[in-house]
Amino acid sequence: MHPILNIAIKAARRAATVINRASTQIDLLTVESKSPNDFVTEVDRAAEKAIIEVLQEAYPGYGILAEESGESGADSEFVWIIDPLDGTTNFIHGFPQYAISIALAKNGVPEHGLVYDPIRNEMFTASRGGGAYLNDRRIRVSRRVRLSDALLGTGFPYRQFDNVDAYLGMFRELTQKSAGIRRPGAAALDLAYVATGRLDGFWEIGLAPWDMAAGVLMIQEAGGLVSDLAGEANYLTTGNVVAGTPKVFGQLLPIIQAYRGDKLQA
Template structure:
């Protein structure tokens, strides 16, 4: 890595690689794994827990006054009232991992006063390190990342994630899936949202959408996408996606077109979730508690696209926002992330 990285990003990379080493060792003998279920089709292995432990130990050794929000342990570690909160998924794609399907990753993000500032997603099977510092661009290993230049839905390859928990509304998802599938060049579902978001940043996908995600699934990937010139939001294009359990990301033009398709499905999916659906750890703060101080998503740098059907919640004061991009409009100039030429 030739760039001089931010010290906090360096610590996150150290933690991610330590977790990746644990995951890679365990992958050599999956038959010995102890696996528990958090719910139907929702697994946690001793590897998730060991990887999370080494990440937290590494981060708190360097920054003992920081807060922690982690998938397996919630907020039981770290300082509760810190302006800095590390958001951790120690093994995104556990189901893939325990089956030997090599698509999974470690995801670590650092939010300061509610804005994600540092992000690392590490793919241990390929030794691929995606990372970003706010304002300094996004990288895969030593290569600068840019979202793709495609502007038409019919040319777009789009990633997604299928619902899999009891209580998910499968019929509604299939309608959404069918609608998107008929508009694009192809849909893919590898099964690790953190990597899916990085694939948008790298230009492998042109967009991605999924429901039922938690903050630790998307926090790191969200910064990597925006620093690569892409956009991310909820199904109506707004920036409050971390706790909304729905996310869409993509190139600026494809994002706008996909939001028009997905907006009618916004929030109704969340309302469909029942007690059988996966819940966050018991000590995870409510959105009101957490977002007020430390976990608000950074606003997207685009106007809210207007859906072709269904209601869309419009925030007060947004009346001056420019019109959404459409398939018929002229292609927008590629977005340039902040700090394109900033020295490291």
């Protein structure tokens, strides 16, 4: 395993200690609303602080792009992209589907990444050119080749609702053309599940870079395909992502593109 990933894993486990301790006292948490349906707690902030402390101790010259504390050192060649608790709404309801996501990008391209599920103790990792792993076991996307046999993941719009009609069109058609659709509520884990074959495809509109930087790298290293809605690699910029096994991706993307409309970024 690359030394950078070892440091990221140390940071993720440090944050998991904070999260797991708080998960036993959810009723005592102070919950703030950043925007409608977008919440933050002192756990998010404490977990992020723990992650950043570990990363900066090891790599003090690297930039940071983190969900709660924002961006620093953006002109650095290397930037850590951090979501300390993806699935905060799940967490504050005691719904056991949330994760820590950490990626290191070089000139804007993810090179190393992890998604850690502290509930199940599942550590998904990937390095560019080095493959993707779940708890040190090599993982691959599923062998599904037909959309009609595919289990898809997605995320419903919950902050900005300009795209609801387009999304409902996608959902309506894909519900009929797939084996099923799931919306667990933590995009980082959804993408990791595509990488390990638990989901055969995924799409979502309006994500942030920290939601997907690690997960998209995992899918690529696990043999899958990832793009934005235009079929290009600008998902970290547009916030729109489509992913899946090579065959499922090829059938999924055109359906989503048909509902893109003028309101969605490419």
